[in-house]
Amino acid sequence: MTDKPRLTALRLHKALYPIWRNDPGWKGILTTVNNNTIGGMFIMGATGMFLVGGILAMLIRAQLASPNSAFMGPEVYNQIFTMHGTIMMFLFAIPFFEALTIILLPGMLGTRDLAFPRLGAFAFWCYMIGSTSMIVALLAGVAPDGGWFMYPPLSSSAYSPGINTDIWLLGISFIEISAISAAVEIVVSVLRYRAAGMSLDKLPIFAWYMLVVAVMILTAFPPMILGSLILELERAFDMPFFQAEHGGDSLLWQHLFWLFGHPEVYIIFLPAAGVVSMILPVMARTTLLGYGWVVTAAISLAVLSFGLWVHHMFTTGIPHMGLAFFSAVSTLVAVPTGVQIFAWIGTLWKGRPELHLPMLWILGFFVTFVMGGLTGVMVAMVPFDWQAHDTYFVVAHLHYVLIGGYVFPMIAGVYYWLPVLSGRKRFFRMGETAFWLVMVGFHGTFLLLHWAGLLGMRRRVDTIEAGSGWELINLLASISGFILAIGFALVVLDVAVNAVVAVRCRRNPWNAGTLEWATPIPGPAYNVASIPVISSRYPLYDNPDLPVQIARGEGFLGTPIRNRRETLAVSVSRAEPEFIAVFPHNSIIPFAMAVVTSIVFLAPVFKWWWLMFAAAAGVTVLALCWVWQGGSRQDEGLLDAGRGLSLPTHAEVPYPPGWWGTLFLLLANSVLFGSLLFGYAFLWTVAPNWPPPAILQPGFWGPVLAIGGGAFASGGIRLADRAIRNEGASWLGLLASLAGLAGLGAGAWTIFAGTTYNAHAYDATLWVIAGYVTFHAGLAGLMVLFLTARIQAGFISARRCGDARVVQLWIDYAVLVAGLGLGAAWLPGWLP
Amino acid sequence: MVIGGITPLMLAGCEERVSAVHPAGPAADIIATLWWVMLAGATAIFLLVTILLVLAFRRGGGPSGEAADIRRETVWIKGLGLGFTMAVLAALTVWGLWIGERLLPRPGPDVVAVEAEGRQWVWRFTYPDAPGRMTEDELHIPASRPIDVHITSTDVIHSFWVPRLAGKLDAIPGHVNVLRIEAWEPGEYAGFSAEFSGTGYRRHTFTVIAHEAAAWNAFLAGEMP
Amino acid sequence: MKDILRLSLPLSVWIAAFSGVYGLEGVVCSDRGAGAGLGLGQGRAVLVVAWVVAIAVQVGLIFGLRTPRFASAQPWVQRVSMILACVALVATVWSLLPVVTTSLCL
Structure with a gap:
């Protein structure tokens, strides 16, 4: 390498940097859409929440250190443990791995940013506002106090008056919007935004894990959002979903909650497994053993984890056969876990492992997580769970799994990727001391708590009683707990100090083989100067010159001639270049949208309905501004993408990134709708006080309007789509679909007219179904109007028809849910 | 270890x-x-x-x-x-x-049925074999006979748990769950509610008193408190 | 995208079958099931039939995903999808085995 290529690289950097950089000053933070900036803020926010959750844990251990403690009364203690669980699960664990993913993924995939940069910013701001509100509630003494799984009727208005529970339900739903946004972004990024040639078998293993995890977020969170929504409806309007005397059933909440809650555990574990799979081979100077098997294990684990939710409900009186199904899946899910564990140990045997600090944490992970996994298999046994359930055995088990299986690998990851995150390598050596403090503290705290549980210590008791036999164990646990806290504090301090003031280091200090080490460190705003072509899982091992070639612009899009943010989109399976994705510039809209969305969720806490509706209108306006910004008013045709290839932009392909994002958003949406139908069927079969006193008679006009409306809506948009592609007049089709959507809405309205929303759980459920259908008909109608405006403004042409496809997807979805939902609502009336 | x-x-x-x-x-x-x-x-x-x-x-x-x-x-x-x-x-x-x-509550000639009703923060026990008998926070059973406890709740979810006798089973409003328990020997056995139920949760406990056959018959006849 | 579908189909069919059989068991054991005159013997027969059908579908998927029409052009994807199809078959047999070994509605 002589001086010449370096000059080229520097010139390319000087050309790319102004295009991709954030706005200067404080404004830059609010308007940034860059993955490195957002990820950095995200990771700091999540770490802050970890510290808050940790302080709450210390308060818990202080309370339980001695018998008959007078430190806190149950009113305060209940808030403390509820918030500890809530913060660690929702405000730390999920955001932290999402943050790490947002930073690392573009580099690993060899692309310039994630698929929807503004969505990433929106996710971050939703998270920040939501978690700040929760902390404010805690400081104000109105924090939720019903336990982090909020079982009704305890969480119903009769037994939890006051706003504590509302803050939980609405705050957590709001934060889940953030998780779902990030998940959509991650899925589409992994599927479409990669280096050329990075076919599915060459994805970095972490990207595989995150693809799986993101799909899990999309399918696991909606049941919980639905549960929160209907519980809030019950609290606010007395719609009796969970009240037995009016045909509701508190078990419905448990099903919806754990339909989310168990996959959630694997949503947290799998990113950590991805981190281990990335780091461990590098630490052992080899490559991952059984890559295909590990991918298989991750996918199997993901799907199996949706078949074990009832193992949280073994003591609710479900018949033994039902429990047996879930017990069987709960043990089966340990098989893919075992496959991963042994693949990792086999990798260590294959190579020559070196004991760097990340490796030390991974060893801590192995020891702790294996123990947690084994106690997990124990509680999968129905009879044993009947004893262990809701005792400190379960508390100890879940801390082994979550801290051992998640926090330890994440710390390993932070130390390993510290050069990528900060450009510096570790200089101050507090890390080893911190590691041993954490290990001693952790096992000292939790190992014997298993035993306390078997000795009858229930979780969530506000103090222990003298003579119970748990005093010594709890004293030991409290002392160790403080050692653990000091250890974690040292880790945070060590990382912070090293990230800020340690010596700068050379690129790729660990000699890793994946692409996140191919860029200058810390990663520049554009991540890669050009998009490389790769041919194996470890491109840097094949071609040590790759970083230089990328920097010199020898990959795709290496000459930024069009002065805008561009990256390459590839085909899903083989990663052949397909089109040029043009990214949006810095924008205040994501921040503004998050602020206004937060009002939609927080106004109902105080029953300020007018404010909620005003904010919802504001969200609509901002969303329209958001989508209006994309696209182009003229056809650009095929553009030079470098390396002799010409490609269209994303505006001129039939299925643009927005269509893909919509597809996965609708996947999440359909799971929410499916959960609603499940709830309806569940109440019919299991709930007490059924059938309802009066059953809705479908009549004639409701079904006719719905069927006719569905046909017009779907047919009309297809007519419009064909007209657009043939440069014809699309107004007729658009009008027809608009009329059809109005018909759907009118069909759904007959249900409101025929039932009383709070008479019985049946009526309440029908109102939610009809409301869901009406909402989607209205949303699709708004999109048709938006499309009409886009056509008028010249954004749509025969080549630029992607917008119409997106609208078509939403209309078809509205028609589908109307057919299923209204059909289910009318079915009992049709039956003899 | x-x-x-x-x-x-x-x-x-x-x-x-x-x-x-x-x-x-x-x-x-x-x-x-x-x-x-x-x-x-x-x-x-x-x-x-x-x-x-x-x-x-x-x-x-x-x-x-x-x-x-x-x-x-x-x-x-x-x-x-x-x-x-x-x-x-x-x-x-x-x-x-x-x-x-x-461990399932299969029917049998020897089985004794009792009823447990949880509420914030009391357990009420009734006895189909002795209509009208009701005890609070004290469940009386005969020793060495299988007992079916019919468990329900009038307010929030609770859980019936006597660790030395059997596993736990939830008390859920609108549902009646049946748990099979049995004590080998006469004696007193501590019981808990094992589902978080609000501020009085810790004190939501009860005692199971297992009697010999004669004492059990006496209890049913109303001779004991 | 077809390759992604190939990879996710068998286990998705498993979770659908699993949830379906669990729901069926719920109906059989509910008051509504008993009210509809469904006896325990018939109830178990229905469950066993559902289990056998679920297994048959999984076996069908294993063979279907091998045919030239549905096989992936990428050998790696093909191999992983076959393993996942086998995983789904094992999961179907394993997770629903209780329909023949466990008491119904107790």
Whole structure:
């Protein structure tokens, strides 16, 4: 390498940097859409929440250190443990791995940013506002106090008056919007935004894990959002979903909650497994053993984890056969876990492992997580769970799994990727001391708590009683707990100090083989100067010159001639270049949208309905501004993408990134709708006080309007789509679909007219179904109007028809849910 | 191992009053056996994994190449990952289900029915064999006879749990769940509500009093409080 | 995208079958099931039939995903999808085995 290529690289950097950089000053933070900036803020926010959750844990251990403690009364203690669980699960664990993913993924995939940069910013701001509100509630003494799984009727208005529970339900739903946004972004990024040639078998293993995890977020969170929504409806309007005397059933909440809650555990574990799979081979100077098997294990684990939710409900009186199904899946899910564990140990045997600090944490992970996994298999046994359930055995088990299986690998990851995150390598050596403090503290705290549980210590008791036999164990646990806290504090301090003031280091200090080490460190705003072509899982091992070639612009899009943010989109399976994705510039809209969305969720806490509706209108306006910004008013045709290839932009392909994002958003949406139908069927079969006193008679006009409306809506948009592609007049089709959507809405309205929303759980459920259908008909109608405006403004042409496809997807979805939902609502009336 | 070592220490006190691993009835007994076997098995597997990890650091790396990797996949993934885990888990699952079957409240001539109703923060017990009898926070049963406790709640969810006799079962408004318990010997056994129920949760406890046959008949006849 | 579908189909069918059989068991054991005159013997027969059908579908998927029409052009994807199909078959047999071994509605 002589001086010449370096000059080229520097010139390319000087050309790319102004295009991709954030706005200067404080404004830059609010308007940034860059993955490195957002990820950095995200990771700091999540770490802050970890510290808050940790302080709450210390308060818990202080309370339980001695018998008959007078430190806190149950009113305060209940808030403390509820918030500890809530913060660690929702405000730390999920955001932290999402943050790490947002930073690392573009580099690993060899692309310039994630698929929807503004969505990433929106996710971050939703998270920040939501978690700040929760902390404010805690400081104000109105924090939720019903336990982090909020079982009704305890969480119903009769037994939890006051706003504590509302803050939980609405705050957590709001934060889940953030998780779902990030998940959509991650899925589409992994599927479409990669280096050329990075076919599915060459994805970095972490990207595989995150693809799986993101799909899990999309399918696991909606049941919980639905549960929160209907519980809030019950609290606010007395719609009796969970009240037995009016045909509701508190078990419905448990099903919806754990339909989310168990996959959630694997949503947290799998990113950590991805981190281990990335780091461990590098630490052992080899490559991952059984890559295909590990991918298989991750996918199997993901799907199996949706078949074990009832193992949280073994003591609710479900018949033994039902429990047996879930017990069987709960043990089966340990098989893919075992496959991963042994693949990792086999990798260590294959190579020559070196004991760097990340490796030390991974060893801590192995020891702790294996123990947690084994106690997990124990509680999968129905009879044993009947004893262990809701005792400190379960508390100890879940801390082994979550801290051992998640926090330890994440710390390993932070130390390993510290050069990528900060450009510096570790200089101050507090890390080893911190590691041993954490290990001693952790096992000292939790190992014997298993035993306390078997000795009858229930979780969530506000103090222990003298003579119970748990005093010594709890004293030991409290002392160790403080050692653990000091250890974690040292880790945070060590990382912070090293990230800020340690010596700068050379690129790729660990000699890793994946692409996140191919860029200058810390990663520049554009991540890669050009998009490389790769041919194996470890491109840097094949071609040590790759970083230089990328920097010199020898990959795709290496000459930024069009002065805008561009990256390459590839085909899903083989990663052949397909089109040029043009990214949006810095924008205040994501921040503004998050602020206004937060009002939609927080106004109902105080029953300020007018404010909620005003904010919802504001969200609509901002969303329209958001989508209006994309696209182009003229056809650009095929553009030079470098390396002799010409490609269209994303505006001129039939299925643009927005269509893909919509597809996965609708996947999440359909799971929410499916959960609603499940709830309806569940109440019919299991709930007490059924059938309802009066059953809705479908009549004639409701079904006719719905069927006719569905046909017009779907047919009309297809007519419009064909007209657009043939440069014809699309107004007729658009009008027809608009009329059809109005018909759907009118069909759904007959249900409101025929039932009383709070008479019985049946009526309440029908109102939610009809409301869901009406909402989607209205949303699709708004999109048709938006499309009409886009056509008028010249954004749509025969080549630029992607917008119409997106609208078509939403209309078809509205028609589908109307057919299923209204059909289910009318079915009992049709039956003899 | 540590846990096992501490057991004798614990036995010295009165702590076993509330312990699931000091059974006083058949259901708690078989579950305690399940626990000890699982603890032994888990310890063995944990040691195996630890030894394999330690050995990885003592070796100098193995042969490289595709053939070697395929051999490693067979040993580590197909052998240990799939074969070993599936064999252990299948056996355990079948055993766990078999135990579960034995604990179900099957009808029988000897079975005594009682009713438990949880509320914030009291347990009320009634006795179909003695209509009109109601006790609060004290459940009377005959010793060495199978008892079916019909459990429900009038407000929030609670859970009926007598650790030395059997596992727990929830009290859910609108539902009646049936739990089979049995005490070998007459005596008093501590019971808890084991589902978080608000500020009075910790004190939501009760006592099960198991009587000899004669005393039980006397209780049914209304002679005892 | 077709390759992604190939990879996710068998286990998705498993979770659908699993949830379906669990729901069926719920109906059989509910008051509504008993009210509809469904006896325990018939109930178990229905469950066993559902289990057998679920297994048959999984076996069908294994063979279907091998045919030239549905096989992936990428050998790696093809291999992983076959393993996942086998995983789904094992999961179907394993997770629903209780329909023949466990008491119904107790």
